[in-house]
Amino acid sequence: MAVYNLKTVQKLPVTLEKAWDFFSSPANLADITPAKMGFHIISAHHGAKMYPGQIIEYTVKPLFNIPLYWMTEITHVQEGRYFVDEQRFGPYTMWHHQHHFKSIEGGVEMTDIVHYKLPLWVLGDIANSLFVRRQLDDIFNFRYKKVEDLFGRWS
Template sequence: MLYTFKRTQKLSASVHEVWEFISSPKNLAVITPPSMGFKTLSGDDRQMFSGQIIHYTVTPLFGVSVEWVTEITHLENKEYFVDEQRFGPYKFWHHKHFLKEIPGGVVMEDIIHYKLPFGFIGRIVHPLLVEPKLKAIFDYRKTKLKELFGEIE
């Protein structure tokens, strides 16, 4: 089963400011909950570009650390970028990040399409573990971005 997760947030900052922050792989650790043990191993030495490979470790569940490799497959400066998992915990991961200028700031939209491994077992654990964890990660991200840029109601 292919799942979809969407989040939208209105930030009180310019497109340029938000883009400069989210297009730096070094800032992934800032907006990831500390409990996830996020650590970049390579690929964070430049601003984001199409074809960039980012390799990191993360501890998503039960204290088990996993390696995750993503590729930035599409990028339009100050508008959007797409990261796709090449190796990692998901069977499929496609994450689109969009920015759009609005009066007083910017709206940021995340759309993730993902598929879990393990067939039937993956479908069982999705509502119990994976979906709540994904929501918690993006709740943390929303809070951190609000602290950094302010939020438009």
């Protein structure tokens, strides 16, 4: 019954303001999620920009094209520096996702840190080994490439 984590770091050749403006908008989430995940925001009042207490509801289709309901809450926001989303309802027992942004020479360093736990004790651990971790790695690899397409490759 483990808590798993993953971390990605990406450098973007854009200003902090441009990176923050894009990533702090829930409307852009679908653009950086693989189409095969069937990501669709369903909340009526999710707002244009991230703010503490914000609830975002969506459906995803991670397995066999079956839609799953997922609700996250934006629990922390420090403008231009970081925000945190936490699952309130969804497929994980725990999901805590930190998004950090830092100005560096020539652009922005963006770091994602995710801690997650799966349900069903040892069955969840087996599922993580068989496909969940690989699927999360695929999602973050897709996101990395999509962000390069949108903002350019770090030289």
